[in-house]
Amino acid sequence: MVKLNRITLQGFKSFRNKTTLVIGDGITSIAGSNGSGKSNLLDAFSFVLGKNSAKALRADKMEDLIFKSNNGESESAKVELEIDNSDREIKLDENVIKIERKINKQGQSTYRLNEKIETRQYILDLLREARISPDWINIVAQGDITKVLEMNPIERRQIIDELAGLAEFDEKKKKSEIELKKVDEILKEQxxxxxxxxxxxxxxxxxxxxxxxxxxxxxxxxxIRFSILKKNLDECLSKKERIGEKAREYEEKIKGIDKEIQDMDRTIEELENKLREYTKNIFRGSEEVKVIEEQEKVKSEIMKLENKINLNNREKERLEKYLEQISEINKPKAIKFLLGKEDILGTVEQILDCDPKYKQAIDVALGNTKNDIIIKSFDKIPTYIKYLKENKIGRAKFLPLDKIKGNVIQTPEGKGVIGNAINLVSFDEKFRNVVEYALGNTIIIDELENSKPFVNKYRIATLEGSLIEKSGAVLGGYKEQLFDENKIKKEIGHLTEENKNLEKELEKLNEELKKISKKREETSSKYAGIGKEAEKIEEEIRKIQEKRRKIYERKLRLQSELSDEKIKLARVEVEIKNYQDELSETELFDEVEEGSIPELKEKLRSYTHEINKLGPLNWKSVEDFEKYRSEYEDLKEKVEKIIEEKYAILKVITEIENRRKEKFMDLFEVVNKEFGDIYSKFTGGEGYIVLEEPGNIYSGLLIKARPKGKRLLGIDSLSGGEKTITAIGFLLAIQRCRPSCFVLLDEIDAALDSENTKKIIEVIKEFSKEQQYIIITHNDVTISKSDQVYGVVSENGISSIVGIKINQK
Incomplete structure (x- = not known):
């Protein structure tokens, strides 16, 4: 079996300086105070053996493994492990193998094998032959004992699976099942x-x-589809006629009211003349006559002006509401939805203003761009597009202020050239890029005849509304408009301007009236009591004016209702155009199907359902009998062979399962025996491992123990110390079944008393005759039983190994 000779660290975690730990036979203990860096040695073993998880190495990221303190930091972290390979268990013709791993500040690792750069996978595969791995159970970190205790039964069983090498069987079974699935699919298809x-x-x-x-x-x-479209069209045409008739009725009523108002205006004028004549006769030759005449004249003018301003304001409100309604009809559905939303700044059309004489040219230059949506930033666009798609609202074109770019061309000189379109509109400067994108490449020319010298050089719009693209394509002619929005806007502007002038005039008259009233007060005492008849005439005038006001309000209501009917008419016109467009693309019939539209729609659903019920159609349904019989016989033979292949794969899967179970149970029994022996040495009691479902190798693994003098209990029912002893026994049993050349234990005795520690270390002492044990510990009992002991100390955050190797024999 191979042996570890030494491990050398430099710049790794708390070990700033080059530090070497010589590893002898038997037990090597590493002692030191908390925080001295003892456990960093365990991390160094895992690191050099190829562990790639920063979390498993107790770091947030791999570059955090490099030494760093307030007094400085290392450029890299390096760990070298020297292995004695005299028995050639590692398939490399070298007596000594040196494995080095170095990581830089970018978190990049470099591996060397005997000073030659190699890949991590090559080194992992090489060491695996000697059962050396950073992920194997021979490295027990702090908390691993607790993990064993906290494992559920399935996780414990998976330790046996991995130890038995069942992944090989699982892989073979998986491949066979994939083959089986393919065969099943082919079989199903065939x-x-x-x-x-x-x-x-x-x-x-x-x-x-x-x-x-x-x-x-x-x-x-x-x-039926033709009939539904035709009936809908006819219904819309009838509806259009009804709405038109109703609109005409409103217009007639408005004409009648206009006549009434004219009659009242004449009556008021006659009464005002009568009042003036009466005043003249009463005060003829008097000083006050002129004053009264002048006062009544000014009052009459003020009243007329106030009425006119009031009527203008109401008419302006009606027209603005009307304009808003027709504008809504013309806007696409998606644009209506988006306007007013957060980050939406409006449409291109909304940010522009221009002289009315250029309006038609600017409109044709903008084209569909007038409805493009201006949005604050590009990042906001995906959210709105997703919403439009999901709710099937429609499509919109977005112009992000932070990305949109335009191009402003140089305006040419020549006959009829008015200027670049961008110079004929006004806008807020923050929208300049948007306006340059929309109009910067277009020039305005007075009429089509003067555009020829500029064709193919510029994009051109003319005052009468023609558009010549740079390609030479020309858009022009009559464009049907249901409403003249420009005319309505002009009328609103006219009313606004008229009211401004009227208000100025009213202000002057009010000032004049004040002066005249003061003058009359000075002379009125001379003629007191002679104005009663005049007051009667004035009261009659006021009554007629009040009646006129009410009649005019009725006119305004009728005009509002007339506007509503025109809006309805516009909507019907849109429907009619849509139905006409659909009919132009539909097969036409001489007669329509009988029945109402709902009845026809029900028929359409019924016929469509019947077609769907027919399923796929075989358009080539007439074939020769012999041809099909021959194809059937050949296919039948092919299916029988596929079935034979399927059963052969099922047999292989069954054999794999049997071998897997056999291998699992063989190892299971060995682990059970080892655990029992170790537990007996620890406690003098009995320990077992059993499957939750006997015979089911996919069920969980239970650990049971009977401490000396106690009844048999599951591991979860044991006391804290008993649980720890049982878990250590289980881990050692696993290690003994597939022993590695070394075992690294980090403070497994931390929770044990000296008596139990002594029992465990005696067992480990026995095992250390065959394996090297490296134990990080605080326990004096463990240290006393070790073959060599090292101390780790930390000074200013830098760890080092102090003292010398001490033989305890």
Whole structure:
């Protein structure tokens, strides 16, 4: 058996300086205070043997294994293990084997075998032949005893599986099962094919009838689909006519109200003239006549202006609401959903403003880009696209402010050239990249006739709404519009501007009225009591004006209802266009199917269901009988051979299972015997391992013990010290069944009293005649029984091995 000679550390964990631990025969104990770095020696063994888990080496990441302190740090960590290979158990023609592993600050490892760089896997495979592995049970770290105690029965049984090398059987079984699955799939496929071929000749006429039935049903479905579209179209046309009639009724009513208002305005004017005449007659020649006439005139003007401003505001509100509604109709569904959401800044159309004379040219230059969504950043786009997909809302084009780039071309000189489109619109500067993307490559020209010199050089839009792409393609002609949004916007702008002027005029009149009223107060005492008739006339005027206000409000309600009907009309127009488009792509029939639309839809569902019930159709259903019989016989013979192959694989799987069970049970008995012997030496009692389900090698493994003078108990029912002794006995039994050249134990005696420690160390002492034992311990009993003892001390965070090898013989 191979032996360990020495291990050398440099820059590894707390061992900054080059430190060598010579390993002799028997038991080597390593003692030291807590935190001195004793357990780092165990980590060094695992590290040099190829352990790749930073967590298993008690580090967050592999580069943390490199020495580091407040006083400095190492550039790398290196561990070298020297092995005596005199008996050539390791298949390498060398008496001494040196394995070195070095890790740098990037966490990259380099392996050397006798100073020659090798791969980790090569070294692992080489050492495995001598039963040396960083993951084998001969290395028992702190807490491993507790892990054995905390293992569930299945995990304990898996230790026996690994020890017995059952992975080889599992791999063979897995391969056989994969082969079996393939054969089963082929068998299933061929059996289905065989069954199909067997029936094919008998079913020729049935398959032919299925095809004929399909053609009949498909023809009926086409006619029903045409009929549904046609009926829907006719219904929409009728609906359009009804809505149009209702809209015309509203328009007639509005005309009647307009006439009433005109009549009232005439009456008010007549009463105002009468009031002026009366005032003249009463105060003819008096000083106050002129003042009163002037005051009444100003009052009348103020009243008219206030009414006009109020009416303008209401009309403006109605038009804005109307514009908002028609704008909603024209927006795609996805755009409606996205506007107003977090991180959405609006559409391209919403951020732009321009002179009305350029509006048509800018609209055609933008095209569909006007509905592109401006979003704060690219990172936000996937969330919204995912939502649109999942909810089937539609599609949208996103322009992320942090990524979108545009290109602004140089404006050429020439006849009709107005300028670059981007220079004819106003916008917030934060959107410049978006506007450059949308309009930066387009020039505006007054008319199509002047565009020829610039074709193939520039993208061109004209004032009348034509678009010439740089490729030479031209878009132009009449574009049907259900609503003239530009006209409505102009009217709103006109009302706004008119009100500004009226309010200025009203302010002047109010100031003038104050002056006139003050002047009248100075002279009114002379003519007190002669204005009652005038007051009656003024009251009559107010009543008519109030009636006029109510009638006008009714007009506004009718206009609002008329707007609603026009919106309905627009929606119906969209439906009509959609149905017309669908009909243009549908097979046409001379007559429509009888029945209502719901009845036709039910028929359509029924016929579609019947077609689905037909299943796959065999369009080549007429074949020669002999041909199919020959194919059937050949296929039958092939299926019989596949079945024979399947049973052969099943037999192999059964044999593998039997051999696996036999190997497991052989080792199980050996481990059971070893455990019993070791436990007896520890306690003078009896120890056993049993399967939860006798005979079932996939069931859990139970550890039972009968301490001297006590009844038989499971490991979970033992006291703390008894559990620890039992777990140590189990681990040593496992090690004895597949012994490695060395056993490394880290403070397994920490929880034991001196009496139990003595019993365990005596057993280990006996075993150490065949294996090297390296024990990290605080226990004086363990130290006293060791063949050599080393001390580990730490000074300023740097560990070192002090003293000399001490033979305790």
């Amino acid at each position: 059996s289905l094919l065989l069954k199909e071929r067997e029936k094919l000749f008998q079913n020729i006429s049935v398959e032919k009838r299925k095809v004929e039935t399909y053609n009949e049903l498909n023809s009926k479905i086409k006619k």
